[in-house]
Amino acid sequence: MHAAEGLITGLCALACVTPARAGNAVQAMPVDAFLDTLAVNTHVNYTDGAYANVRNVGDDLAWLGIRYVRDASPGSGAAPLSSYVYLAQRGVKFNFLMHENITQSIEEVTRLNTAVPGSVAAVEGFNEINNWPVSYHGLTGIAAGLAAQREVYTRIHDTQGFAGVPVYDLTGFEPKQVESRVNSADYANQHVYPQNGEQPTYEANGDTWMGNAINGLKKYQLPLVITEFGYFSSPQAGWYMLGVDEPTQAKGVLNGYMDAAAAGVKRTYVYELLDEKPDPQNKNDGMHYGLFRNDNSPKLVAYAIRNLTTILNTSTVQRTRVAATGALTYTLSGMPVSANSLLLRKKDGRFVLVLWNETRIWDRAKGTPLSSPPAEVEVDFGTTASRVDLYDPNVSEAPIASHRDVRKISVSVPDHPLLLEVTPGAPPRL
Template identity: 70%
Template sequence: MRHSVTTTHGPLADTAGSRHRRSGLRVAESLAAGICALACAAAVHASDAVQAMPARDFLQTLAVVTHVSYTDGAYVNVHNVADDMAWLGIHHVRDYAPGSSIPFASYVYLAQRGVKFNFLMGADFEKQIGQAVKLNTEVPGSVAAIEGPNELNNFPVSYQGLTGAAAGLAVQRDLYARVHGTPELKGVPVYDATGFEPRSVETRTNSADYANQHVYPQNGEQPLWNANGDRWMLAAIHLGQRFQLPLVITEFGYFSLPQAGWYMLGVDERTQAKGVLNGYMDAAAAGVKRLYVYELLDEKPDPARNNDEMHYGLFRNDNSPKPVAYAIRNLTSILNASTTRRANAATRSTLAYTLSAMPASANSLLLQKKDGRFVLVLWNETLIWNRATGTPLAGPPARVDIDFGDKARRVDLYDPLASAQPLESHRDLRQLTVDVPDHVILLEITPANTPGT
C-alpha cells in the first residue's frame, strides 16, 4: 500500500527490493513438492470423502485494499466505496487507520454499512490505535485486524533510535503488545509487518498472530502454477509454515494496463479478472485466512495510460465496474443464493467425488452452501498472457471426468466471468465430463438425499 497518492511506482516499487523478492520467490520453488501438499490438497484424485469448506467461511477470505484516506481521487466519495463493497458482496478491507485527512464520520459510515477494517499502522501507532479503539467502540466488531508496518524494504521506518528492518521489527513487537493490552481491541489479531527478510529472524512469537505476505504475479502469469516454474504464492505459503503461524496475504493483484516485455507486466481487464478469481481460490485452497486484492478503485484518471499504479482497481476511476468486479459479484451471488431447507433437516458435510484426468496445472476446492448443496470449484492455471506481444492467451480447456460418488439430483455449471446464472443444468446423474478453462468455474451439486423443499 502506498504512503502517498502521488506515488507513481507499482507495489514492488523499489527495483532492488523487487528483484530480491522475486529471487526469494524462486527459492521457494525447491519447496514446491512439500508445499503443494497443502496448496493443492483439494486436487487429490481419490474417492475418499472430502470435507467441504462452508461457503460462508470462504466468503470471509475475500478482501480488498482501499485508500479512504486519499482525498484527491476516486476514494473521496466514501458512499461509492460502501456501495461498491456491498455490490461485490465483500466486507473486509485493508486501509490506513483514520487520520486527519478525512472525517472520522466517514469510517463510521463505512463500518455501519458492514465494512470490517484491517488497519495498517506504522511507527506512530499509539495515535492510530486510539482511532481504531474509537471506531471499534462506536461500531463494535468493525476492526477485524491490526497490521504492522508496510513493505519495510520499500518504505523504511525509524523508531527509538533504530532504522531499517530493526526499527520495523521493533515497531511490530511493541504494536503487538499494545494491541493485546488494549481491552477495547480484545480478540483483534495482529498481522505481521511486510518487507523484512524472514531468514533474519527466528520467531514471530509475541510479535504477530498471523504471518503476512504480498504476492504480485509477474509477467502476466497465474498465481500459483506456471509451466516455467514461477509459483508466486508458494513463498507466502512457506512463510506461514516457517513461523508456524496462520497466513494472510494483504496485497495481491494485477493492473489492467496491457504491456509486453518482461517483469511486472500489466494485462487486459479480462485477464485481470481471471487472475484475481484464481488467486482467491488458490489462497482459500491453501488455507490462507484472508487475501486482500489491491485495490478497490483506480485512484486517479490516467488518460496517457502510462501510470501502472492507477489501474489496479476492481472499478475504474469513474466507478464503473471492470470485468473482475462483475466476476466477484457473480461469485458471491452464486454462493449466497440458497433454497429453503426443512427445519432440523440433517445435511452431510462431505462428498466422495473423484476427478479424473486433472492436469498438474488444475486445482479444485469443495464448498458447501448453507442450504446443504455443494459447490465444486475447478480452475486450470494455464498461460493467460503472451508477454512477447502483450496480448491475452486462451489455451484449450482440460477435459475432466467427475464421479460424484452417488447420483446427484441436480448439477448446475456456472462461469462467474460470464454470469451469475447457470450455463448448463443436469439432472439425475452420477458422472459428468466438464471442460475446465483457465479460470474458475463452479459446479453446484444437489445430492439425491439433500434435504430441501
C-alpha cells in the same frame, strides 16, 4: 500501499490444492467461511481522487459482496473519522495499518471501534518497510520495523475493547533472516504480485508466486493472511511487473482468491477497490489496479466477483437432507498438474465444487492475452447426484448448463474458476 518492489519472487514446489483421488471423502469449507476470505484494499485516507466519495466506496463493497477491507488507520490522511464510521455502520470490517506514530494510530483505531463496536477486524504493522523505511527508538531499517511490531502487538493486546482482535505482521522483511514471530504477530503476512502476467500458483516455467509466499512463512507456525495481491489492467509487453487486459485481470484475481482459500489463507486482500486517479495515457501503473475504474464503473473483475458471491449466497428454501457430515465423496479424472479444486458447502446442504486450470493467460513478449484449450475432466460422484448446475462467474451469475440424476459428468475446465453446484441424491434405503 502497493509497490512493485514488494513482489514475492522465486520458485517452489508447493501445490495449494491436491486434486481428489478415487474414493476420497472431501471435507467442504462452509461457503460463509470462504466468503470471509475475500477482502480488498481501500484508500479512504486519500481524499484527492476516487476514494473521496466514500458513499461510492460503501456501495461498491456492498455490490461486490465484500465486507473486509485494509486501509491506513484513521488520521493517516485528510479523511475525517466520520468517513470510516459511515462505512463501519454499513458493515465494513477494517484491517488497519499502523503509521510511525503508534500511539496516535491506536487512539484513532480505538475511536472508531468505540463508535462502531466490532468494526476493527485486525490491526497490522508497518507496510513494506523495505520500500518505506521507518525509524523507532533510535533504530533504523529492519530492526526498527521488527521492534515497532512488538510494541504494536503488546499494546493492541493490552488495549481494552480489542479482545480477540488479531495483530497481522508487518511486511517488507526477509523471513529467512527472522526465526520467530512470538510476541510479535498473531498472523503471518505476505504480499503476492505475480510477475509477467503469470498465474498465481502455477506457471509452466515453474513460477509459483503464491506457493512461494506461503512456503516462506510456514516456519512461524501461524495462520496466514495475504494483505496485497493483484494485477493492474494496463496491457504491457516486456518483463517483470506487467499489466494485463481486463479479462486477464479478472481471471488472475479470481484464481488467486481460490488458490489462497484452498491453501488455508485466512483472508486475501486484493489490491485495490478503485483506480485512484485518471491516467488515460497509461503512464502510471499504480492507477490501474482497481476493481472499479476511476469513474466508479466496474471492470470485468468486479462483475466476476459479484457473480461469484451472488452464486454462493443463493440458497434453496428447503435444506438438503443428506450430506450431514459436510463431506462429499467424488473422483476427478483428467486433472492436469496445472489444475486445482476446492469444495464448498452452502447452508442449505448443497455443495459447490470449484475447478480451475492455471494455464498461461498472458503473452509477455506481445503484451496480449493467451487462451489454452480447457482441461477435459470427468467428475464421478460415486452415487447419483439429483442435480448439478455449472456456473462460470467470469460470464454470468446464471448457470451455463444443468444436469439431473447423474453419477458422472464431463466438464471442460477453463483457465479460471468453474463452479459445479451439486445437489446430492437421496441416501439409499437400508
